[in-house]
Amino acid sequence: MLDPSMSNPAAETNSERVASGSSFYAAMRILPRAQRDGMFEIYSFCRQVDDIADADGPRDGRQAALxxxxxxxxxxYAGLPPARLQPLARTIAEFSLDKADFLAVIDGMEMDVVSTIVAPDLQTLDLYCDRVASAVGRLSVKIFGMKHDDGIALSHHLGRALQLTNILRDIDEDADIGRVYLPRETLTASGVSPLTPETIRASRLDLACAPLIAQAKEHFTVSNEIMKRYPRKVVIAPKIMAQAYGAILDKLIARGFGTPRPRVRVSKLRLIALLVWNKYF
Incomplete structure (x- = not known):
């Protein structure tokens, strides 16, 4: 998550309260009501399945929950939603959301449950990014009202840009819980050995992170080119997310990846400025 943002608890739905305190909340809060409600339902779904993946319980119990x-x-999708999912069912019906994308998100979360991810190969990392990030984008662009092909392309590129930035930001926090999302190819090429969370935590990682930085920057560039083709009101939410995470990536590059690696954040003031600028200018 990014820095906390403003909230109005009295006006929030349950799904909004789940999202409050994140940059996602700030970006989606400025959408028209129907779109905002839809995005918060998607966020609530993602948050709940993510919480299952991150829980401390036995793997088989978490797989059963997923x-x-x-x-x-x-x-x-059979028209018989459980009571707790009736708001999500309304969002699915209103925006014609694909079941396959929800299932892809669950499959991505399950990758963290079946076995602890430690230095995946590049192909596995890209699959993970597609499931936990780009699949969410494919749901979101339908709510934003983008054309199909552009929406799929934006989901692909912006989803990966955001997820790679998350991975680069959270290296040490992930290592603390036994996970390493940096790919084995770049770690090995940069001389990091053995490929364990403890070694990664203690290593200088500038060379290992450089290819991911380049990939993230390229994905941001393509995403911005796609969004330039649309009126501001259509892409205002993904644009704010791209700018906020782009600012994080810039701060990570400026900080470097030696040790220690202080946590990088976007200030609340910077986030407010992004909201105001994108809404009114």
Missing amino acids: QQWRNDLDDV
Whole structure:
């Protein structure tokens, strides 16, 4: 998550309260009501399945909980949503959201449950980014009202840009819970060995991170080119997310990846400025 943003608890839905305190909340809060409600339902879904993946319980129990979500989605798409998913069912119907994208998100979360991810190969990392980030984008662009091909392309590029930035920002926090999302190819090429969370935590990682930085920057560039083709009101939310995460990437580059690696954030003032600028200028 990024820095906390402003909230108005009295006016929030349950799904909004789940999202409050994130940059996502700030970006989506300025959308028209129907779009805002839809995005908060998607966020709530993602947050709940992510919480299952990150829980401390036995792996089989967490897999069962994720399978229950798949079963519940079957019921939603069969027109028999559980009571707790009726708001999500309304969003799915209103914006014609694809079941496959929700299932992809669950599959991505399950990758963290089946086995602890430590230095995946590049292909596995890209699959993970597609499932946990770009699939969310494919749901979101339907709510924003983008054309199909542009929406798919933006989901691909911006989803990966955001997720790679997350990975670069959270290296040490992930290592503390036994996870390493940096790819084994770049770690090995930069001389990091053995590929364990403890070694990664203690290593200078500038060379290992450089290819991911380049990829993220290229994905941001392509994303911005796609968004330039649309009126501000259509792409205001993804544009704010791109700018906020782009600012984080710039700060990470300026900080470097030696040790220690202080946490990088975008200030609340910077986030407010992005909101105001994109809404009124």
